[in-house]
Amino acid sequence: MVELKITEDIKVGGNNPCFIIAEVGQNHQGDIEIAKKLIKAAKDSGASCVKFQKTCLKEKFTKKYLERPYDNPNSWGKTYGDHKKHLEFTETQYRELFKYAQEVGILFTASAMDMVSFDFLVNIKVPFIKIGSGDSNNLLFLKYAASKKVPLIISTGMVDKKAVKTIYDIISAQHKQFCLLHCISAYPVPFEDCNLAVLQDYMKSFDVPVGYSGQEVGTAVALGAVALGAKVLEKHITLDKSMKGTDHVCSLTPPEFQQLVRDVRVIEAALGTPIKKVVTSEIPCIDKLQKSLVMGSTKNKGEILYPGDVKIKVAEPKGLNALHFEEVIYKTLVYDKKEDEPLYEGDFC
Ligand SMILES: CC(=O)N[C@H](C=O)[C@@H](O)[C@H](O)[C@H](O)COP(=O)(O)O
Numbered sequence: 001m002v003e004l005k006i007t008e009d010i011k012v013g014g015n016n017p018c019f020i021i022a023e024v025g026q027n028h029q030g031d032i033e034i035a036k037k038l039i040k041a042a043k044d045s046g047a048s049c050v051k052f053q054k055t056c057l058k059e060k061f062t063k064k065y066l067e068r069p070y071d072n073p074n075s076w077g078k079t080y081g082d083h084k085k086h087l088e089f090t091e092t093q094y095r096e097l098f099k100y101a102q103e104v105g106i107l108f109t110a111s112a113m114d115m116v117s118f119d120f121l122v123n124i125k126v127p128f129i130k131i132g133s134g135d136s137n138n139l140l141f142l143k144y145a146a147s148k149k150v151p152l153i154i155s156t157g158m159v160d161k162k163a164v165k166t167i168y169d170i171i172s173a174q175h176k177q178f179c180l181l182h183c184i185s186a187y188p189v190p191f192e193d194c195n196l197a198v199l200q201d202y203m204k205s206f207d208v209p210v211g212y213s214g215q216e217v218g219t220a221v222a223l224g225a226v227a228l229g230a231k232v233l234e235k236h237i238t239l240d241k242s243m244k245g246t247d248h249v250c251s252l253t254p255p256e257f258q259q260l261v262r263d264v265r266v267i268e269a270a271l272g273t274p275i276k277k278v279v280t281s282e283i284p285c286i287d288k289l290q291k292s293l294v295m296g297s298t299k300n301k302g303e304i305l306y307p308g309d310v311k312i313k314v315a316e317p318k319g320l321n322a323l324h325f326e327e328v329i330y331k332t333l334v335y336d337k338k339e340d341e342p343l344y345e346g347d348f349c
């Protein structure tokens, strides 16, 4: 399994801890102070990285699309172009946010929504670039991104498995420093559409780390993804779910994000080994409550132990482990034994 190297110290995949991305996206409302608060909240929650979305509007959208009316409660302008312009930070503001994230001590990156944005992000030296689901069918962009040989995390919403294989082939023809995220692009995703089982298929099909970008409400599905083996987890973060904007509803507040990170770490610790064995922490319960073999009735030396003569009880002191029941039956007692007395290995032959 190839690991994705994000920095000298942070790697993704294999036995490395799940890399948790706090996706600010456009939940900053176009306000740099809110953006900074979200960066700080991401850091305080224990996220591995904070992420924005970088767009060059005339590269990503056609002129006509930008002129389209965008008349809904989440809109920041009369047209889609005005709306997106309101939500887009300038390159100078991006540099300021990047610097702020460094001061706060959290990795900073963004999705490149087009080639111009991709180049900008390469230029400011983000540790990796995210390619969102909006580009999962954009073969030209994927080829371009692959040719730049920078670490990539790629979401796979809005396409089927065949297209995901194409993405995999395009990038891996250039390098293996990438990761594929299962994603369903709906805001919010109905739980029954999350299809988390896809993660298992990705893990079988691709020899790169696999993760999950979740647009569903809450944290349960994201935790399920980690339990299934997701090595990257992305969830939106917001200061307030009731704010204006398409993504707030499927986002987590800072305390929720903090709880998510804690729970992910608990699940990772709890996944453990597939080898079922008795573990040290069970010993007190074994001593206290595990049953063992005891006499079901009083019997004398030389008598045969019939099924009703041996019982399985919690005893003090303990007899033989109750798993040995069948081995004891029809054996001959070598000592006199009273009812409820524990049965030991040398008590019968
Ligand atoms: C597919 C994709 O890009 N999805 C992104 C990541 O999840 C979203 O954040 C969109 O940018 C957002 O939902 C767009 O909302 P509006 O159209 O109201 O600006």
Ligand SMILES: C=C(OP(=O)(O)O)C(=O)O
Pocket: 053, 111, 130, 131, 132, 133, 134, 155, 156, 157, 181, 183, 185, 213, 215, 234
């Ligand atoms: C669209 C994005 O992500 P996803 O497809 O993972 O939701 C993004 O990162 O901008």
